[in-house]
Amino acid sequence: MGSAMSDRYHRRQRWAARCALAAVALAALLPLVSGGLKGLLLLAVGLAGLALTAAALWWVLSRRGPARTGAAALAVGTPVAVITLFAAANLLWVVFASLVLWCLAVWSGRYALRSTGLRPVRVKEYRTPPPKRPFLLLNPRSGGGKVEKFGLKEKAEALGAQVVLLDGDQHQDVTALARAAVADGADLLGVAGGDGTQALVAAVAAEHGLPFLVISAGTRNHFAMDLGLDRDDPSTCLDALTDGVELRVDLGFADGRPFVNNASFGVYGAVVQSPGYREDKVGAALDRLPELLTRQSGPRLTAGADGTTIADPQAVLVSNNPYRMDDPFGFGRRERLDSGKLGVLAVRVDSAVEAAELLLAPRPEGLTVLTAQHVVVEADASHLEVGLDGEALTLPAPVHCRIARRALRVRVPRNRPGVPEAPPRLDWRRLRKLAAAVGRTAAPSRSWRP
Template sequence: MSATGSERGQHRQAWAARGALAAAAAAALLPLVYGGLGGLVLLAVALVGLAVTAAALWWTLSRRGVLRAAAMVLAAATPVVVVALFVAVGLLWVIALSALLWCAAVWSGRYALRSTDLRPVRMKEHRTPPPERPFLILNPRSGGGKVEKFSLREKAERLGARVVLLDPGQQQDVTELARAAVAQGADLLGVAGGDGTQALVAAVAAEHGLPFLVISAGTRNHFAMDLGLDRDDPSTCLDALTDGVELHVDLAFADDRPFVNNASFGVYGAVVQEPGYRDAKVGTALEVLPDLLTRQRGPRLTVRADDTTLTEPQAVLVSNNAYRTGDPFGFGRRERLNSGRLGVLAVRVDSAVEAAELVLEPNPSGLAALTAHEVVVEADEAQLEVGLDGEALLMPAPVRCRIARRALRVRVPRVRPGVPEAPPRLDWRRLRKLAAAVSRTAVPGRSARTRPPVADDKSGGPR
């Protein structure tokens, strides 16, 4: 009897899982087989080198002057020394081959888990009629001039939208502009600008139950990415005015301030307050980080996320839905925008040893990742420096972060690139179970004996 498509798929998964396990084992054993005890020693040296490099990077960020310069040299020289040792004993090719085997193991493991992994939940699309009186705010400075480059104003007006082009020479309140448009009968609000501007207008749209249009004309466009919009050509976002659907997503708040991406407290919240940050990000960060990381400056934070308390982290990120962690391919991406839960990432590192632990430990004690319905950030000072969707703010402590589930109706083009699918998380225990479980059913004749009886058709004979 020929195998069904499902059975063939299971066999492919099984062989992929076995291949992943075999490649991973070969990658680990190859240095030992060819290097013997020396290979084992060199692997230990490589791990020590990785720890030293992480520690040196910590000293680079947390020290100044001669100590910082020495740490920079150490961080650069340590990997070179490790590679030179492998070259000296003739094992560099072994390490290169081991790395290739590890890449093969990762690829095979992801393939095996792809159809069994829980895929990201796709947001339901709601079909609604096109707006009749859309109102759009365009920031000509956003994204290095994308409004002009992609002729956003002209296209929007051709599609029937009323457009306000912000004046770079004066301060304009986009919240008041949006509220005035609602009072004049607007039935959709949209923004071409950064995520901070998007959040302010989105809050007005949510308050009045109106659809909101995101135009990906900012610099990074994180919100647009997680909505599956085209970040290379923001003019395609305007297609939603005539051929669009709605996605119902969450909107987060820090006290009464809305955010669509995240609110940062601690190190990043302080760095973005510096006057020179916009023009010289790296130089400004290196100047202020030593005082922030060693707690000579800034408040001591306490974070209460539902029933969990985090004490004195240096950096806290509260996000509108959780960011994917534990996988570099999916880092910085949110699998959902409608879970109704805030994401929390908190980092506490007080020494070079703890910095090395962040790199070497699978679950380092200095990193906390969780979700919560409500997050309260307390401090031992009266005010908190906050980076809210990249905007620098001072807010009275404590700051209460909350989330309004599916409060925002985002109108997007019906045809759009979509959210890039993150590969499945590698879970070696699941891979072992998959390989073993399918191999048991792959014994000749076993699947036929254990297959449940086929139901009869209406004629009474077997199908």
Template sequence: MGIEHLDVTAHARQRWAARAALGCAALAVLLPIVYAREASLLLVAGLLLGAGLTVAALWWVLSHRGVVRWAAAVLALAAPVGVIWWFAAANLLWVVVVSAALWAVAVWSGKFALSLTKSHRVDVPEHRTPAPTRPFLIMNPRSGGGKVERFRLKERAERLGARVHLLDPDHPEDVAVLARDAVREGADLLGVAGGDGTQAQVAAIAAAYDVPLLVISAGTRNHFAMDLGLDRDNPAACLDALTHKGVELHVDLGYASGHPFVNNASFGAYAAVVQSPAYRDDKVRTTLELLPELLTHQRGPRLTARIGDAVIDAPQAVLVSNNVYRSDDLVGLGRRERLDAGVLGVVGVRVDSAADAASLVLGPNAPGLSLLIADEIVVEADRPEIEVGIDGEALVLPTPVHCRISPKALRVRVPRDRPGVPEPKPPLDWRRLRKLAAAVGRTALPKHRERYGWAEDLWNRRR
């Protein structure tokens, strides 16, 4: 991967986009100063006060019950309404709206200009292999609201020579046993049309027997399919991998005390909430009922996460992911740029007060947020067993829980022609924008490769 040279037209677009970003940003700052003058300080103070009160009130909503919760909910609504009313009364509301619009244009233009500077595309190696001759597919007819039936996945797969086993929701089956028996009977590919939890169990068998896995995006969220670049709107397109149009990707597989995960393992508040029998029927009410004690450490285990020499003490939540989730762009949250970097991503959250909750708006720099990369992580607790959510499935595991990554342990067969992983936008860098606006050329390009993701950076260092 390297810097792509731009043609003259692209240079011009980049230059004017950078200038537009800087100009709009300057106007967004100057407008309240010039128009409001002395009141501009009150303008900023009012915005900060309103935002702080709103976030603090939301924290109290989550961490209290009864009268305090209702009062905090009223405050969470009243704070922004009060700020808007105050601005309107002082004839400053239009200043805020126009300034916010200018900032939005500045950010959009800046990211557009920087995206033209360098192409950033993670190219996962594709391996050409013969099409399977005895594929075995497991399909959950209820997954994703009935996508198996809606897209006629069983009939299409059987026309391509696959043997299909439909799960019976009224009679639960162990999909790992089904997959293992199929391989022992000669299956040379295992496929899953279902949720990520089911895919993880079958993936472990595929990795153990060194046969490829076919992921069919028939689940509800399809996070694993998204990061593989598969078509999530048309799960039938995934079946092209059963033909000569398929290729293999070698990706990592995570384990939490021997339990496989293709996405993540979660500990703490979320893992405890999903254990509740009432969660499936009423997620919001169950969450609001359980969170107060979980967030204030009155209920649930006291966790300690050890990542090498680093320690996260008493976090309310810890998320361990198979490779690293993006954190530099709100649009990219929940996505991974690659699945073959051989690392675990670790996100720890510790919030002990409304002030700590408010600081989370700082993103990756928030003091209560820990973002780390590791090969292994150990989660300890003050009790012999803890709740763990593994790819959305609720489990109870003995402590300590050892999480590890198995690099390139899984062969995934995908269609050669697929949408692909959305290309990430570069982080906003005002210093580079100034250089681009002044003169676009070799001197405006970065001297060093920027970091678009921790896993990508670590992968290149290892190579």
């Protein structure tokens, strides 16, 4: 019976692969079959419209005054004009049909490939006794007041935690507070606040070998998201105090300053320094970007990553484990937090043509994506502006980034939403082989079955 079920499953895989390839072929041929030469010309016009829109967006970001206004009008008007042309030729339905076929191809392809690769990453959980003297720092202003909204202070104290509310009106040294708590006998450190505050306290926990509790009360909660915590109800994170397990995750450092998410150099590192950035992020970015993108201000950067040199990028992002880049639905997520590698993402764009290539080309020259254990960011200036987990810092150049593998013990609830399983990367060569496979050869010997 098991062999028969396996054969049926592999047959479904093969047919899903064939369906994906057929959908792609139909999506490519539909404009030509439906509109003939006119359909082919309109398809070329559509691709040119995408390139022009990308170029116009570059001009919006890198220009000021009337030039920026004109570019914004072009960025909006070009897609409208292309859609109007398709509608006038009675081929607008072809666009929607092609989109549906592409969606079908992606879904079928992922179904076919989801069981032909290696097992997905499984994070090992360690069962340890609950803490006896947990110490928590809560920021009442974080996330628009989630601490008060969800009654985090009262719930934490009811579970036996010592709680300190941070005062948003004055600067407080959270590192000093955490170290004082350790000296007083705390056996767990936790934070409800932004990722920058999380990183500072996490470094103290890692330094003393103590478990660290993440409470998802920040605005974006990227670290909490990649830990699989509930970002809608931060009070559920407190369940880890009584019914929790531990994960061993990596911790990044930029010249000794810890980060749980990323360190950003160049454009974002400069924009985040703007006085009005917190109140108006878009306005602050539009105000600084023209000079930064055209290299009229800011230092010239050079990044070295384990022997690879990245020359003159406008932006460099060094992350605690690499971000996913192969899927728009998983973009901004990290598949794992314990690989012991830094993710490196560098962008260099010097013209509208290169901006269009960055958007449309499968492997644009202006985009560098790699992993490394050690990254050095140099500049033709004595200091570098850095965005460290969203916090604005200025560090002496060069800045050395490293990763401490599994240095942090993170205590999380045993029952939590978890990180959504990453869909497999679409590999059309593997799909063709799978579609042509016969019998049980559709899946390699290292496959796994759900």
